[in-house]
Amino acid sequence: MAARSRGFATLAIHGSGGPDPATGACTPPLVPAAAFAFRDAEHAARAFAGEEPAHIYSRLSNPTNAALEQRLARLEGGETALCTASGMAAIAVVLLSLCRAGDEVVAGCRLFGATHHLLQHQLARLGIVTRFVDPTDPAAWSPAINGRTRALYVETPSNPTLRWTDVGAVAELGRRAGVTVVVDNTLSTPYLFRPLEHGADVVVHSATKFLGGQGSAVAGAVVGGADFIFGLRRGLYQDLGPAMSPWHSYLLLLGLETLSLRMERHCRSALELARWLQGHPAVARVFYPGLADHPDHALATRLCPRGYGGVLSFTLHGGWDAIKQALRRLRTIAVAANLGDTRSLIVHPATTTHSQLTAAEQLEAGISADLVRLSVGLEDVGDLTDDLDRALQAAMEVA
Numbered sequence: 001m002a003a004r005s006r007g008f009a010t011l012a013i014h015g016s017g018g019p020d021p022a023t024g025a026c027t028p029p030l031v032p033a034a035a036f037a038f039r040d041a042e043h044a045a046r047a048f049a050g051e052e053p054a055h056i057y058s059r060l061s062n063p064t065n066a067a068l069e070q071r072l073a074r075l076e077g078g079e080t081a082l083c084t085a086s087g088m089a090a091i092a093v094v095l096l097s098l099c100r101a102g103d104e105v106v107a108g109c110r111l112f113g114a115t116h117h118l119l120q121h122q123l124a125r126l127g128i129v130t131r132f133v134d135p136t137d138p139a140a141w142s143p144a145i146n147g148r149t150r151a152l153y154v155e156t157p158s159n160p161t162l163r164w165t166d167v168g169a170v171a172e173l174g175r176r177a178g179v180t181v182v183v184d185n186t187l188s189t190p191y192l193f194r195p196l197e198h199g200a201d202v203v204v205h206s207a208t209k210f211l212g213g214q215g216s217a218v219a220g221a222v223v224g225g226a227d228f229i230f231g232l233r234r235g236l237y238q239d240l241g242p243a244m245s246p247w248h249s250y251l252l253l254l255g256l257e258t259l260s261l262r263m264e265r266h267c268r269s270a271l272e273l274a275r276w277l278q279g280h281p282a283v284a285r286v287f288y289p290g291l292a293d294h295p296d297h298a299l300a301t302r303l304c305p306r307g308y309g310g311v312l313s314f315t316l317h318g319g320w321d322a323i324k325q326a327l328r329r330l331r332t333i334a335v336a337a338n339l340g341d342t343r344s345l346i347v348h349p350a351t352t353t354h355s356q357l358t359a360a361e362q363l364e365a366g367i368s369a370d371l372v373r374l375s376v377g378l379e380d381v382g383d384l385t386d387d388l389d390r391a392l393q394a395a396m397e398v399a
């Protein structure tokens with residue numbers, strides 16, 4: 001029988017190898033050491049020269065981080081990975097390593113708020129220009145690409161309105177122009193979507209969200225080719241210092257083991273809630289790619305047949321006043337600016353996660369004042385609908 005590559009759920013547990021050879025420990029050991037001893041001075045010299053693989057210092061690499069990197073690379077179908085202190089650290093080191101003053105980035109205009117701010121303000125200060133395009137229109141990308149473009153940056157599905165980008169089409173443009181295509185895969189996780197299989201070059205993650213899954217560690221990761229990751233590790237990552245703490249990578253390794261189970265439940269509950277919200281008189285519109293009336297329903301169904309993710313958003317008839325009343329009544333669902341947690345979290349993007357955008361930028365990104373984003377947790381769906389119903393009844397008193 002031909003060897004079959006192991007399945008996703010198996011790799012999420014065994015993708016970094018078997019029990020620890022030194023101790024027999026079944027889970028990867030937590031190694032919170034800052035430095036690692038060499039056999040002798042020559043060994044140290046060879047390690048520093050990159051002639052012999054070795055952990056030197058945990059700002060560069062660490063055995064617990066390495067186990068997480070190995071598993072993430074297997075799950076994304078990439079050669080190797082790099083753990084970072086946060087999702088923003090992953091995005092920043094990737095873009096800064098690709099671009100220098102005078103270079104350009106083409107990015108979708110529907111981005112996580114801090115990513116938009118990084119491109120629009122911080123990179124601009126360094127002389128790196130970003131051209132924002134409508135990410136859902138493949139024809140919008142090519143006119144923005146020129147001889148100075150070094151990266152195409154895609155976040156799909158977008159946060160918070162869950163618009164999908166045809167990653168294969170954008171990756172083809174990048175390949176023809178010789179430009180690196182970077183995809184933020186935070187919302188889907190590799191369980192639902194693997195951008196590298198669609199031609200992307202680099203994947204970035206906020207591992208804080210679904211990968212860790214329990215809202216207990218701010219963390220990030222980059223997955224890509226071995227040469228790119230090696231250059232990053234021995235370049236900006238070493239010099240800027242956004243290393244992941246091994247304590248956090250240990251938590252992430254534990255979280256990752258249940259990723260497929262959690263994503264199945266997140267997807268199922270989110271679809272159920274999206275349908276329930278659609279039928280509620282306080283709700284004007286629901287955005288969830290699993291609903292037939294979402295503009296990207298067909299694309300999302302083609303790109304991620306396993307499910308549509310755990311995040312949805314919706315608008316209320318009564319706008320901001322109704323939202324303030326509604327959010328005050330919630331008991332199970334917390335008002336918090338995170339997603340991908342075991343617990344359900346709700347937020348008003350216009351005044352929180354996306355408040356750094358100007359009114360025009362918010363409009364362009366589809367963020368209206370009457371929109372709320374819900375990250376659907378792993379609670380019983382009946383308890384979530386009870387909680388939302390109490391809140392939405394209060395919203396209707398205002399509307």
Ligand SMILES: *Cc1c(COP(=O)(O)O)cnc(C)c1O
Nearest residue numbers: 086087088112159186206208219
């Ligand atoms: C949270 C998030 C980020 C930033 O990640 P941090 O871990 O908070 O730094 C980037 N992209 C997306 C889509 C996110 O949801």
